[in-house]
Amino acid sequence: MKKTWFKRALAALCALTCAVSLAGCGSSQSDGKIRIGIKFDQPGLGFKKSGTYVGFDVDVAKYIAKKLGYTEDEIVWKEAPSKQREAMLQNGDVDFIIATYSITDERKKVVDFAGPYFVAGQDLLVRKGDTSVRGPEDLNGKRLCSVTGSTSAVTVKEKFANEVQLMEQPGYAECATALFSGIVDAVTTDDIILAGLASASRGRLEVVGKPFTQEYYGVGVKKGSNDLKKKINAAITDMEKDGSWKRALADNTKGTNYTPNPKYNPPVPNGKGNK
Template structure:
């Protein structure tokens, strides 16, 4: 005898079937675990330098000092996801990573003094830096931009900077670009961190903060700055982000580039950016090719 299913029964069956279908497809937008690299450089643990105060890229809570550096916990952001993926590809689980504070003024020194094994801290690849350290990557292409107060209607782009006071963290390509392009036309303030620059902007002590657009977008998206600050969206330089490693680490560079290629190919790169940066409204660009 054929029993006719009720509308509620049919609805329940459909819901279960849809759930099974979605489960079979896997969770969209997840950062996956990489396949370990065969013959990878042997690490039992890794010390990785990141920014502790760049929303969307790298943030962490300081927990104390060890071996002359500040270490932290609860690290999160795109750089953190990227570093964790690389570590796992090298055979190091997330719990064996020590997160070290790497402000722009300290990045090369941390690598040269063997205080860290890697640095992922919105670290632009430049020829000058390559004389002191090696880079893997790039793994992201940012563009220098300006963060201004929302009610500043006169500062509409880089061509309106004359006579203004800008803020950029010391030892960054952002500061170097301002000094080379606008020498004599603008005053430049250079504290150690961009979070300090943003505080000075809100207080009215500087007219704009200049650094990579993705960093500025992270600050503008913070609850305390929504409706207060805005990114102009007129990038005026290319900033390829790389992973800093000690000089002479050719094999490690090749292995990291292999991990980055998988990171991009398996969707983890995009998933991390969508989760960490996407909510700010920042338009995620196409990925670069590691090693080029």
């Protein structure tokens, strides 16, 4: 009787813990898995390919997971669309997100960031040979595509082109398709993302090559996860010191002629952009 009562009490306690804490039953801490949010549709960064996941963000995530004590087999990859990232962290759907996630003051109100681990620059993608758009100042009266939930389109509208016609899509692949077909005149987001799209287009698209912002990519974690932030920052520092960061970037941008701005890269974790 006592054993039965004890088992029931233990089960009830576990169920309660699951309901209120990420550290409870069924979380990565109890099932030996770590859940990481990435993009599935960004060539060169986070891309799902034949059941595997490749890209610079994926390599950084694997390195961090290893430093946290997880093997690649213990990683559960979760798709993290731009507009869903904050909710995924707040709900405990993932342990951290590494998905071209720019650190902003607005986002820091609801989630925390480790990093930055990379500094990109916002740029424009156009059809090969199109000289009508050579920078954001040329976008007035033009049709521009970006992804719902990203900061890129807002930046263009606020700082450069009030009269731009904005089309928002759920992913960058959809924006690239709209550009191919002539529905829009340009796509805007960070240069490293655009480089991957240009590479995947087999020469039909090109990056303008005049970045006009600095985007500090952070690793998103649930608000208040101070210990996890410290461990992730330590992992990023190690990755930069041992050459793994440089190798991962070179491997994932091969053939794109993309070179990150050496003034900002590699960045200092918990440095500028994450104060």
